[in-house]
Amino acid sequence: MKSLRKYLDNIKPQFEKGGKLEKLHSTFEAFESFLFVSDKVTFKGSHIRDSLDLKRTMSVVIIALVPALLFGMWNIGYFHFKSIGMEAGLWACFFHGFIKILPIIAVSYITGLGIEFIFAQSRGHEVNEGFLVSGMLIPLVMPVDIPLWMVAVATAFAVVIGKEAFGGTGMNIFNPALLARAFIFFAYPGRITGDFVWISGLTGRENIVDGFTGATPLALASTGAALPSISDLFFGFVPGSIGETSKLAIIIGAIILLISGIGSWRIMLASLTGGLFMGYTFNLIGANHYMQIDAITQIAMGSFLFGVVFMATDPVTACQTNRGKYIYGFLIGMFAIMIRIFNPAYPEGTMMAILLMNTFAPLIDHYVVEANISRRLKRAVKTVKS
Amino acid sequence: MSNSIKITKGFDIRLLGEADKELRDNSTQNFALKPPDFIGVLPKLLVTEGDEVKAGTQVFFDKYRENIRFTSPVSGKVTEIVRGAKRVILEVRIDSDGNQTSVDFGKADPLSLTREDVIEKMLESGVWPLIRQRPYSVIANPADKPKSVFISGFDSAPLSPDYSFLLKGEESVFQTGINALSRLTDGKIHLNINEKAEIPAAYTQCSGVQKNHFSGPHPAGNVGIQIAKINPINKGDIVWYLRPQEVIIIGRLFQRGVYDNSKLTALCGSELVKTAYVKTRAGASIQEVVKANVKAGELRYISGNVLTGTNIGPKGYLGFYDNQVTVIPEGRYHEFVGWALPGLDKFTFSKTFLSSLFPKKVFRPDTNFHGGERAFVMTGEYEKVLPLDIYPMHLLKAILIDDIDQMERLGIYEVDEEDFALCEVICSSKIEIQSIIRGGLDLMRREMS
Numbered sequence: 011m012k013s014l015r016k017y018l019d020n021i022k023p024q025f026e027k028g029g030k031l032e033k034l035h036s037t038f039e040a041f042e043s044f045l046f047v048s049d050k051v052t053f054k055g056s057h058i059r060d061s062l063d064l065k066r067t068m069s070v071v072i073i074a075l076v077p078a079l080l081f082g083m084w085n086i087g088y089f090h091f092k093s094i095g096m097e098a099g100l101w102a103c104f105f106h107g108f109i110k111i112l113p114i115i116a117v118s119y120i121t122g123l124g125i126e127f128i129f130a131q132s133r134g135h136e137v138n139e140g141f142l143v144s145g146m147l148i149p150l151v152m153p154v155d156i157p158l159w160m161v162a163v164a165t166a167f168a169v170v171i172g173k174e175a176f177g178g179t180g181m182n183i184f185n186p187a188l189l190a191r192a193f194i195f196f197a198y199p200g201r202i203t204g205d206f207v208w209i210s211g212l213t214g215r216e217n218i219v220d221g222f223t224g225a226t227p228l229a230l231a232s233t234g235a236a237l238p239s240i241s242d243l244f245f246g247f248v249p250g251s252i253g254e255t256s257k258l259a260i261i262i263g264a265i266i267l268l269i270s271g272i273g274s275w276r277i278m279l280a281s282l283t284g285g286l287f288m289g290y291t292f293n294l295i296g297a298n299h300y301m302q303i304d305a306i307t308q309i310a311m312g313s314f315l316f317g318v319v320f321m322a323t324d325p326v327t328a329c330q331t332n333r334g335k336y337i338y339g340f341l342i343g344m345f346a347i348m349i350r351i352f353n354p355a356y357p358e359g360t361m362m363a364i365l366l367m368n369t370f371a372p373l374i375d376h377y378v379v380e381a382n383i384s385r386r387l388k389r390a391v392k393t394v395k396s
Numbered sequence: 397m398s399n400s401i402k403i404t405k406g407f408d409i410r411l412l413g414e415a416d417k418e419l420r421d422n423s424t425q426n427f428a429l430k431p432p433d434f435i436g437v438l439p440k441l442l443v444t445e446g447d448e449v450k451a452g453t454q455v456f457f458d459k460y461r462e463n464i465r466f467t468s469p470v471s472g473k474v475t476e477i478v479r480g481a482k483r484v485i486l487e488v489r490i491d492s493d494g495n496q497t498s499v500d501f502g503k504a505d506p507l508s509l510t511r512e513d514v515i516e517k518m519l520e521s522g523v524w525p526l527i528r529q530r531p532y533s534v535i536a537n538p539a540d541k542p543k544s545v546f547i548s549g550f551d552s553a554p555l556s557p558d559y560s561f562l563l564k565g566e567e568s569v570f571q572t573g574i575n576a577l578s579r580l581t582d583g584k585i586h587l588n589i590n591e592k593a594e595i596p597a598a599y600t601q602c603s604g605v606q607k608n609h610f611s612g613p614h615p616a617g618n619v620g621i622q623i624a625k626i627n628p629i630n631k632g633d634i635v636w637y638l639r640p641q642e643v644i645i646i647g648r649l650f651q652r653g654v655y656d657n658s659k660l661t662a663l664c665g666s667e668l669v670k671t672a673y674v675k676t677r678a679g680a681s682i683q684e685v686v687k688a689n690v691k692a693g694e695l696r697y698i699s700g701n702v703l704t705g706t707n708i709g710p711k712g713y714l715g716f717y718d719n720q721v722t723v724i725p726e727g728r729y730h731e732f733v734g735w736a737l738p739g740l741d742k743f744t745f746s747k748t749f750l751s752s753l754f755p756k757k758v759f760r761p762d763t764n765f766h767g768g769e770r771a772f773v774m775t776g777e778y779e780k781v782l783p784l785d786i787y788p789m790h791l792l793k794a795i796l797i798d799d800i801d802q803m804e805r806l807g808i809y810e811v812d813e814e815d816f817a818l819c820e821v822i823c824s825s826k827i828e829i830q831s832i833i834r835g836g837l838d839l840m841r842r843e844m845s
Binding site: 276 | 409628630631633696698702703704705707722724726727728729730731732733734735736739742743744745746747748749761762763764765766767768769770771772773774775776779785786787789790805806807813817820821822823824825826828829830831
């Protein structure tokens, strides 16, 4: 490692002020600090600092996403071979998915990080680690047959309009990954809805075995068809977006986030409660067959759990106050189920629910903070009187 | 009557190098009075280089509040006036003649004096700056009448000295100090005691105070936290505060008629060969006690604790309010993919390194920054270590945009930078929180006066 360090120290002056590669300073800094933690020391305030930084924080989230990603790869292969009536082993399924998903991940990272680097440089900032997670989330919320150029356009939209326009990571209002998905949803709805996009190779409708349908559980639910068993839903033997299918993998990720303290347990708990509350309420009403679906099954379908664990807990776009997080989470859970049932155009509600609550998160915080302020004022008035 | 208050939020940082309960002498001849120790004070000198001074001779006063005087800790000669950028006075160096002759301020029983006489005596002798006020954490204004006086009877910061050791044998002078303070306020004097530690005899024998018992992790020992739990500051309120050793210095003034600021100071930190307590004075050079007593490598010498202390270097002088010298390693090194390592020995509050599996582990952290400064990203971090009814991130953002109204509404009067020190330590965005808070307090003080 010493020789690598020496090499970096050698080329470093070129990237500093006055060097001929000054324009790539942020890029160099990003790579350097990725390889080596900076030798910067504290100079005012506390003399010691916690070893935790945003790189560590973001890598914990990525580790938490890995189970869902790996299972997604297998799931894609499994349904591909099933659709063409072939038997395939574990590794064949996994490998097929791997080949399909890797380019999506690559496109998402290259587009997003490229834009981040350019903006960081033009602002004279260090490159923020936020996109490391967004870049992984974007592929996981996409259908596998999405054209790569669409991934690139959606990522660029999410990063430029959704994030950099507001000032970069930490300032954005909407979750970038969901924004990328919403962009495709509104710009190219045919590519993210229907029965054919979720299974690799099905878009061309070639070689499909008779009777095979790529319909997701939610699509089945909205038409009133029979649903897959709860264990299929839980373990993920159903079609869907790449990362959303296996609830088990998502729960493993959730446990990693909760133990490390990186994901907010308040938001996860409140969202789950909100979802179950809404689910059972609809069970009681029972006006149509969609409302009659058991609340637990509702939770196990679609991207509800994935959204709650990985998207709703995004600290930047969620509520910042602890009390606000309960309200924010609960409403996400409620709206996700409600939109599912009342929206005739599209059978999933999680994305819309989270984006909607992203909009209202600052408002919720505002009232929570106002309550704190009025508590303080009341205290002052009381002391003056006594 | 005594209260018992439990603090639940916070973080006890366990560091290597606690001070051994063994007393050493600091025989240094070199002292310095450092104006930067006093927030908001603009010094006007009353001595020049070469002047002979006694302990208690006035050295400078505050241009903004001329009755606040700062006096020499020892008798001897002014050797040098050290100035920094824009000719700001950084240090007034005084070499002791070893005799410790003091200006005689006259013995007196504070209970038989009027409030004005007590204040006058304290101002004249230079003990007044020991009393500070909230809000703003500046030296108290003699013209004010505080609603109460707070004494934090313990320190919960990392490697902090043990007060039952510091205050041994000082019972009567402590009481005299309390008596003097009782003339200054119509309200209560709160003495806050650590429920979980040995209680010094000076506290148990002390009368005329309201004793409150605290338990819980740091910052339970911060006076700001204690005030907020017992008698929170509202707009317009003024609370005075000081530390037990400062009460003793005031007590000595009335009992013996002299300015004697000697105090026991903890010599601690992982990089000392032999940790100890030192009998010394505020303003004493630490050079002799650390020389030949430190381990190899580049080191940081801190007057105070690792959270709020000042970097003074190996030849620096003990700060006016400090009773602790901490020596830790500097962290000027590159660590290969340090953020990705399992981190068995990495110091952290989070649960993201393996070291968090061993909650009793004692760390030897260095001064490395462990990352680069970022925008606010994570939320809910600060709340875990800030036992105040305050929204820290919203307050910080209000300060960053100089929104005075919002700062006031969010409770800036109740806080001090030291209360936010833990937030700064654990911040994953590596934001300089203490200096933001200080900036906010300074702005408020300018706007309100």
